[in-house]
Amino acid sequence: MNLMGLKYIAVTAIYAAATIIYMETIVIYYGSITDTVITETSGGDRVAQQKLGQTRSDNVIKKEMIAMLLAGGQGSRLGVLTSKVAKPAVAFGGKYRIIDFPMSNCVNSGIDTVGVLTQYQPLVLNEYIGNGQPWDLDRTRGGVMVLPPYQGKKSSDWYKGTANAIYQNLNFIERYDADYVLVLSGDHIYKMNYSKMLAAHKATNADCTIAVLEVPMDQASRFGILNTNPDGTIYEFEEKPKKPKSNKASMGIYIFKADVLKKYLTEDDSDESSSNDFGKNIIPKMLGDGKKMCAYLFEGYWKDVGTIKSLWEANMDLLGDNPAFDLYDRSWRIFYRHSAEPPQKLYAGSVVENSMVTEGCKIHGTVKDSVLSEGVIVEAGATVINSVVMRGAHICSGATVEYSIIDQNSVIGEGAHIGACNGSDGITVIAEELNIKPNAVIGRGEMIDDANAGDYIN
DSSP states (O other), X not given: OOHHHHXXXXXXXXXXXXXXXXXXXXXXXXXXXXXXXXXXXXXXXXXXXXXXXXXXXXXXXXXXXXXXEEOOOOOGGGGGGGSSSOGGGSEETTTEETTHHHHHHHHHTXXXXXXXEOOSSOHHHHHHHTTXXXXXXXXXXXXXXXXXXXXXXXXXXXXXXXXXXHHTTHHHHHHTTOSEEEEEESSEEEOOOHHHHHHHHHHHTOSEEEEEEEOOGGGGGGSEEXXXXXXXXXXXEEESOSSOSOOEEEEEEEEEEHHHHHHHHHHHHTOTTOOOOIIIIIHHHHHHTTOOEEEEEOOSOEEEOOSHHHHHHHHHTTOXXXXXXXXXXXXXOXXXXXXXXXXXXXXXXXXXXXXXXXXXXXXXXXXXXXXXXXXXXXXXXXXXXXXXXXXXXXXXXXXXXXXXXXXXXXXXXXXXXXXXXXXXXXXXXXXXXXXXXXXXEEETTOEEOTTTOGGGBO
16 A cells, blocks of 8 residues: 555544544533533443433422522611612622622532522612522523512412521422422521531431531520530520520521421411521421431631621631631632723822722722722722722722721712721711712711711712
């Protein structure tokens, strides 16, 4: 055979091999979007199989566990910060919202189906969640779904409590034929691997597993406390006991066997005297019935940001060389919906110390020990210390902001002093889109909005 013939055979062989590789790539890719995995036989052949726990019929998509995220709370203790948005939509840490943390925990834990239950001021939150793309939850089989109250054939009502919210959406759980249901709150800052909690739940064969955090004994009376046996089983639940027997505080994170959850939610709905609440009704009823309930001890940072002080503290916990809560751990990323802002800019003469300054910020003045969200402007001669400044706020020349939370798009006029010492140790809050007059003085712990701004605003 001549040289040209050999070249032809070689080229043909390479082309055939490339085609096989290409076709395998197509199969693998197709498998990934149809909930299949590629495995190899003993002979080296690749075969497509459905993912474990995700077998399908015509009407049911099988999931081992789905998450139900309670995000409808008003968050009244946050005052003016939640006058127009639900608490889970409140900004946090410069570029995040509170709901980003449980959502990211779900994704990082391998949970790809999340129902988000909304009610109070849902517009901003619904818009933010969108199709779930920032959290890799934009998928046809599972993903994220916003679940507001709705009118059915027989009745319609607002969610009457945490348990009732889940009850009204049992059809969502049944749609995925879930074996287990993870119930979460949308207003806590933490990182947690829910798959480890599920493994513990399965190992004990519990009907319900509740995540607990050990708190200082002198603070235990502020929490719902779980009293446990040496093997971790729960024998008693006490809501804010005056004399706590234990320091194991419920985190409001539950894993239920799906059939058990459905039974108790259904019974609770028919009880007209019930508050339709997990802590007040479901958990005590299950304990009274002798159901196996176990505590899952969580060790790590967790913060209930339900008050102005705790929200401010949680933001401050992000600062320092060894922050109490580390956002820079790439092994457990917090995902969020990006804004289209240019890079932050620090001008000549600016001073920035121990602070987080997000995209779009323009800093001419001084920023110390503070967290600034997107698009904040700090003019020359202005000072921001120990404060949280949210998106688009403008701190004018000569103004001082300290121990404060400035909501989005507010303007602090020239020479104004926000958070001035007045004998209080509280955190000052300026509501969104207020225009504070030049040289105004607003003391520590005051909360200013349209209703009480008086002479403070233009």
